[in-house]
Structures are given as structure tokens and as C-alpha cells.
Amino acid sequence: MTTLDVKADFPILEPDAERRRIIYLDSAASSQKPRQVLDAVRRFYEVSNSNVHRGAYDLAVRATKLYEEARCKVTEFVGGYDSRGVIFTRGTTEAINLVANSWGRDNVRAGDTVVITALDHHSNIVPWQMLAKQQGAAVRMVEVTEDGRLDLEDLRAALKLRPKIVALNYVSNALGTINPLPEIIPLIHEAGAVVLVDGAQSAPHIATSVSDLDIDFYAFSGHKMLGPMGIGALVARPELLDEMNPYQGGGEMIQEVGDEQSTYADIPAKFEAGTPNVAGAVGLGAAIDYLNDIGMDAIHEHETGILHLALERLSDIPGLKVFGPDEERAGVLSFALDDIHPHDLATVLDQEGVAIRAGHHCTQPLMRRLGVQSTARASFYVYNDESDVEVLACGLEKAKEIFSYAA
């Protein structure tokens, strides 16, 4: 197993006077931040802070330049079509809602079908349910196989309905399943649908080219990829964005405001109403630099290494059951131990300094199909290493001991 040896860059992972060492295994929910990102954000506020675009003074020029540089970094990092096709949002959820509202209201009509999947996060389900209800359209949810992969047969069946759009994730946050996008996307396009890919779990972990994959809309969050909270992006085909109506109205997104109606700016400004989170964009740019320095392939290899180590180590623990597929899976491990409730597991582990997540992971449709209310989930990132797996395993053994004592 490779070791990236970057733990020291993450201040929160160092024990200090206030608290002891944390083994952080909840990066699928939100990642920790390296010093480099925190420094970049702080430096922005200390040296370049101002509103963007409309200022004729030096600070505003700097801030605008940094903001647009961040947009270029995002474009390159995810292989976008063009920086005009990169819209900064608060995160994945906002990006998906933007598409559901703007593209959705104009393109999905009564009687139309929207295809979503049972493997997806609520953020890629609820906006489509809301849209379908407003427009009188139908939602068709693609099923999963027993081992937690997308059921491609069912996807094909769903595509026969000639949906307007198919919304699915690249990597499942609950199980780590990696969807075979190179196989799936051509099918979707052949069926005449547009595809939205929820990249919340792929952007941090997998080298991706939105344009090579021929993705129409790609959404992701900065906070899951070492960046600050409150920033993310929608990366889209510029031609699609050009035709769409604005999502929110306000400053920056207009060309001319009349008393009764207004004309709108070109993309990307058209979709960025109000003062943007410039510091957030700068921080996201710094996170991208950091990830590029390590290398996305090295990151994927590292995580795969830890995942397999963990799978092996945890298989020593009797009664431990892992959910999800054996192959094509990112560094996410959803599991159950005996009949111990996942929240009890999380509490016991927390006392050992191990932070895992227990719950439905915002994937209730998937949980229903797995026949559980919730699972325990450990997820890995650049700062995790072999020793973290060992501490996790020992914590689980302790939990087992506590709860079997009562048997």
C-alpha cells in the first residue's frame, strides 16, 4: 500500500491541548482541510479581498483575477468544455437544483419522464421529485442489484420511456459503487436524454474529464475535496447553458435592468446572481492545486489500497457484514456488525477517537432496498493510512465485546 504522507498538512488531525487525536473516517460527508487551503483563503482576505467584476480599483482587479483563475482551475481539473461552462454554486445540491429549475422547467413538461436512480443521494432525487410534481411529469427510479450496483438492465428499460433527463451519480456516497459512465452515457444520449452526473464523490477521488465522458451537467462540492464550505460548481456544456433561463435574479447576472423587465448577461455570469463566494472559489482553487500536486491517480491508488486493507482486516471480525460491490468501488465502506445499531457503533468508536458516520447517508431509497434503516460507514481520503484501519478494527472489536457481553 502506498502512503501519501500528508497527514501533517491537516491541523485538525493533530492532537492538541483541547482534544486528542482524531481518526477521521467521514470524508464522504465532508473532508478536512490542509493548511495550504486555509492559508490561501486567509491570504485572500488579508491581501485581495473585495467584491468582483465591477470595481475599477486595484483590489477589485485582483479579486476578479483570482476568482476567474479559480474558474479556470476548475475547468481544467474536471475537464470541462470551457470556462464559460463553469458556474460557481454553494455546492452539489445547489448545482442540481439550478439545473432542475432552469433547464427542468423549460424542458420537462406534463407527461414527460425524468429518470433517477435508487443509488443516488437525496440531493439528486428530491429536486427531480419536486420538478416532476410542479410540471406533472413522472419520476422513474432505476433499481440497484443486490450487491449495490446500478441495474443496467433496468436502466435500459427506463430509457425506453424516452426520458428528458437522466440524473445519476458517478460514485455512490453510501456504498462507494463506481458507475460505469463510459458505458452508460452513450446509452442515455442515444435515448435522446440529457445526462446530469452528481460528481460529489467523484471529483475528490477520481480523475475525471467531463468533456471526454460527454457529460451534459456535472455537479460537485468543494468541501468534500479539501476545499472550504460554501463553494462548489456546476460544469456544463456551454451551449446548454446559453439557452437556459437564469436561476436566480440579482446583481452580476444582468445586462440591463428596466423598470418592468431586464436583459441578462452572458454565461457564466447569467447564473451567478449576487456577490459570489470569491474566497471560497480561491480556496477551492488551492485545494485543486493541492490535489494535483499529489496526483489524482496516486490518490485513487492510495484509497483503493486502504479500502482493500480494510476489507481484509474487517473480514477477521465475525459478524461483520459489508454492503456494496466487490469491484469498482471507491474508498467507502458501508457495513453492519452483528445486530448492533450503527449509531451505537459510531458512539463506541467516537470514544476511541474514530469518527465514522451512522445513518441513511441521505440515501433512503437505497437503504430500503438493502433492507436496513441505516448502515455504519467509514470513508477514506488522502490523510488516512494503515494505522487508521487498525484503530477502526480495534474499535469495532471493542463494540462487539461491549454488546455481546449482554448476550
Add this chain to the structure above:
Amino acid sequence: MTTLDVKADFPILEPDAERRRIIYLDSAASSQKPRQVLDAVRRFYEVSNSNVHRGAYDLAVRATKLYEEARCKVTEFVGGYDSRGVIFTRGTTEAINLVANSWGRDNVRAGDTVVITALDHHSNIVPWQMLAKQQGAAVRMVEVTEDGRLDLEDLRAALKLRPKIVALNYVSNALGTINPLPEIIPLIHEAGAVVLVDGAQSAPHIATSVSDLDIDFYAFSGHKMLGPMGIGALVARPELLDEMNPYQGGGEMIQEVGDEQSTYADIPAKFEAGTPNVAGAVGLGAAIDYLNDIGMDAIHEHETGILHLALERLSDIPGLKVFGPDEERAGVLSFALDDIHPHDLATVLDQEGVAIRAGHHCTQPLMRRLGVQSTARASFYVYNDESDVEVLACGLEKAKEIFSYAA
């Protein structure tokens, strides 16, 4: 004139190796940040960072606690009805769009009227134009008087149309005009309308009680009140929010997600889809602490002092024309000098280290009424002092000299 003596708290205002001293007179666009706020944000990332609400481990408990504490601080700071009525948004623009979309779509129908004002920012104009267009409703823009106050006679006339909602700002970002809300709001309610107050320029500068003023919806941005970018709030009457449909769908805002449709969480969660900007909320909380330490009344007095000093000093400069009212005005000074274009003024001042804004200030309807394309604007905040006014005045004199040489 009082001096608050806080300049040293603002790192960006200190000259350093990279650049010289900045006289920052563009706080109406975005404020600078004190060390205390930057420290709070950094500390959050270094000690408590995690996703909120759904974590059973220590970090998540801390993050949740800090996030909800920030909500309480906001509630108190603006005199909200209840912390359930405080929704974190990216800023003012998003808060207004939330209301226009959620409340608006359900309450504004074909043939209805929405009242906006010619004194407002595009962010409080365009969302209503968009809503009106979607719903087939009419927009009625209330006029301004020649000295840039809201024309109360025209407001009364507009209220005769029995509008569903009246959207107006408390303080104009272009002129500094303070609207007499205690007089206006009862009229609006008597006319049977709901009122949305754009507090982007009041929250940073004027002690406000949303509940005492009987405001239904109040929107503001953290970045204009010493807080980080990417955070702001909608403060509303909880009963109104309870009845409203969600704005965005996603994680956090649901109760149970079915395959076809879902049920939603209670407020405020119902309106906070996706991972919130926790660090931003924490930073906003720290900004509120900082402002409270100085005292909002002291801040208002300080700014009024600088404004009057500036009005007096600038009146020495022949050819200088100030826009806006003489009384009831916040620390915003919009002006023209001879026939020098505002952008040329801004460029000359920038070379003197003075950052002012030139442009339409996202208030094109107002600019049309003032008969100008744009104005030059200096706006003041806690870190400005007498000496800044003097540097501004000297810069303007220099500009006058450069441009009159050509005459």
C-alpha cells in the same frame, strides 16, 4: 467626531511589502474582515470542522453546536422572531430569490401586483420581475423624489393596487437613503401586503429589530458586515415559513424520501438543502460579536460623523455634486465631479491608494431617474476615519487638476 480606533484589527488595511496602504471606501460593496473573524473561521476548520446534524461523533456535535449558536446570534442581532425563522443563505440575493420562488409562486398569481421601488438594488428587482413574468403578474415600481428618497405619495398610490408583496430596502446602497420603515410598514400591512425588506445595507450599519418593525421577510449578507463571503440569512416570520414550500431539494431538508415523493423537515432545515456553509456561519457569528463589542449605535454615530465631515470637506471642491438626501442617510456618498466620468475618477483615486466604486451600483432604474449612467461612490465603515476623508478629497482635487488641464 468619534474614532472607533479599530483599524489595526484589519490586516488588509496595513501596508505591507506587496502593496502600500489602502484607503478602502467601498464597504457598501463588500466590507473588509477583522482578524477576529478570520481567526474564528480558521479555528473552526482546525478544531471543529465536519458536516452537521447527522453525525454521531464529537466533531459533528461541535460543528452542529457552533452552527446553531451562530443562528441564535443572528436571531438576536437582527431581533428576529425566533431562531426557527432564521435561514442561512449565501447572501441577500439568494434570500430574496428564495422568497420570490417559494412564497412568490404560491401567493402571486396572474393579475396580481408586486410592488418594488426605483431605489432598490437589482437583487431586489430582478427576482420580482422574473416572478411576475412567470406568473403573469404585474410589477409596479415606486418612484423616488428628486433628492433620492422614496416617494411616499407614490407608495400610497401603489398600495391602492392591493399588491401581494412590497419589496424594498432599508438603506439604499447607491445613495445611503434610509427608508422610514416605522412609517411605511404599517401602511403596507394595512393594504394587506406582505413586506420584504432588503437589509443588505442596514444589517451592517443600523441597530435593527425585525420583529419590532414587524417585517415579514428580512434579507442580508454577511460579507458586508465584516463576515466571510458566501453566507447571509433570510430572517422571517416562522408562521410564513411553515406554510411555504421548500426552495431547493436535497440533503438535510427532508423528513423521509420515497421513490416518488418525499416529506420535508420542519423549518429552518426545510430551507437549507445540502451541506450548509458552517464555517461561514461561524464567521458571521464572530462578526456579530465584533460589531456588538463596538456597539451598533456607536457604529452609526461614527459613520454619521464621517459622512458629515466628508460632505463638508467635499463641498470645498468646486464642481462636486452630491446625490441623495441631506438627512436620514447612512455613510454612503454618491457624487459627480465636473464632467469627469466616474470610472476615470476611480482610476485616478486608485493610484492614490483610495478605493471607491464607480458605476451604476446595481441600481440602473435609480440611475435613469437621476439622469446619469453612473456615479462615483465612497462608503464608510468602522475602519474609516477623518484622515481617509482627507486623502479622498486630495485625490479628487488631483483628478480635477488632471482633467481641467485639458480644458
Add this chain to the structure above:
Amino acid sequence: MDVRELYQQVILDHNRRPKNFQLLDGASHRAEGYNPLCGDRIEVYVEMKGDVLTDVSFQGSGCAISKASASLMTEAIKGKSRRHAEELFESFHSMVTARPGEATKKNELGKLAAFDGVREFPARVKCASLSWHVLKAALRCNSETVTTEE
């Protein structure tokens, strides 16, 4: 704090073998409670004769804390007056939400005092109080779903 102070033996026992864990055919009152944080759901059934809770039971899924809490609750209130049950709820609730060092009515709570450790685990307070909220809802009206937000 050691996690075993949270997972005391009596809690582990009641989690394993919950008492009154069944449907109550003759129930005069019932309510359902839902914890949106985890998706767990508990139903509480009450048979009231006059002012007395002659029988109480529960069903549903949940963590050790919530299951044991429901189980111990049914034991504690069975045969008691409505007033008494409500007083117990007050004492219980103030114990699990007490701040560090704050005095509680732990002593009046008998076996329920086993949940004293919960207050050190803010994320689990909802688990401990879920069944009590549902009981309260059941007594308030005949059939209702409550979601607990502390």
C-alpha cells in the same frame, strides 16, 4: 468518559431483551415517533382505564439507547397514573438534557437513572427521549406521528 458509563448493563440487557415489546390489542391510545436523524421509528401503545395506564407496550426499530429507554419506560409507567407518568417524563428529560455538573432528579428515577450518562453524548439525547415523546403524543390524542426535535 468511558463509553461503558453510557452503555450500562441494564441498558444492554433491555436492548437485548426489551420488555413489553409487542403490539397491544386493547390499546386505547397509540402514537408513532420518527427520528429523522437516523430513520428509526417507534410506536407506543397505551391501555388507559380512567386515569391509570393499565398497560403499555412499544414496537419499532432503534438503537440500544432508544430501545432500552422504551423498554424501561414501559416498565416504569405501567400501572401508574397519567400524572405520575408525566412527572417521570419531566424528571427523565431534565436528567438527559442537564448540563455538566447540573443537579438532576436522578434519584427519583429508579432504574431509569441508568440513562444519566446520555447527557455526555448530545448526539444521543434524542434516542433516549424518543419513546417518551411518543408516549406524550399518545396520551394527548389517539393516533399521531411525532418527530422529535430537542
Add this chain to the structure above:
Amino acid sequence: MDVRELYQQVILDHNRRPKNFQLLDGASHRAEGYNPLCGDRIEVYVEMKGDVLTDVSFQGSGCAISKASASLMTEAIKGKSRRHAEELFESFHSMVTARPGEATKKNELGKLAAFDGVREFPARVKCASLSWHVLKAALRCNSETVTTEE
């Protein structure tokens, strides 16, 4: 950098007394340009005979940079071939967007070289190039509004 290197005398003069600042009745081509950053608007009129810009004029509002640039542009291209005007645009554009230290065709630009200082003021590049973009639009087709985004 001193701001007077931006506001050179020739720029100040042309701002004060712009040349060819009028409507052109016999214009065969015209276009309008809008700078959304400031709300300024410029119209350019061209009278073409064959391949030659026999007359050029402009109208509108703008800052000193944009007005002087429009004025000097009309002087520079009047009587020139379309090809020549387009080449001037290229040279001018590369001069005002050149990075510090980068070589430019300043020497070929005559009076237009006065705008060399603009590149030190990124916020003002649009001002200097607005009229040129409008000219280009006018030559492309008969009537159009362009907004400049560098």
C-alpha cells in the same frame, strides 16, 4: 505607475473635444456597443465605398479612455481600407492587452500608441477597446449591438 501615463495629453484632448463625434447620415454600416460594467454605450457609423472606409464617426457616452479611443480610432481609419482597419485593430488590441514587458506593435500605431498605458490598468482595457469592437461589428453586418467581454 503614475496615472498621467494613462491619461496622456492626447487622450485628455480627444476626451474634451472628440473628433468625428456625430451621426453620419450616409452611413452604410453601423453598430452599437454596450459595456455592461459601467452602462456606457457607443455607436459607430461607417460609410464604405468599395473596400474603403470613406467616412467614420461615433456617438454615445463613455469615460475619457473610451471617448478618446473612439475619437482617435475614427481619425486613424478614415480613408483606409477595411483590411488596414482590421490590422490596426489587431495591433491596438494586442498592445492594450499585452502582459508587462511583452513586446507590442506600438510603433506602428502612431497616435494610438497613447493607449499603451492602458495595459497597466486591467479594469480599463474594455474602455479602450470598446469602440474597436463596435467597429468590427459594424463591418461584419449592418446593424448590431455588441457587448464587450474581453
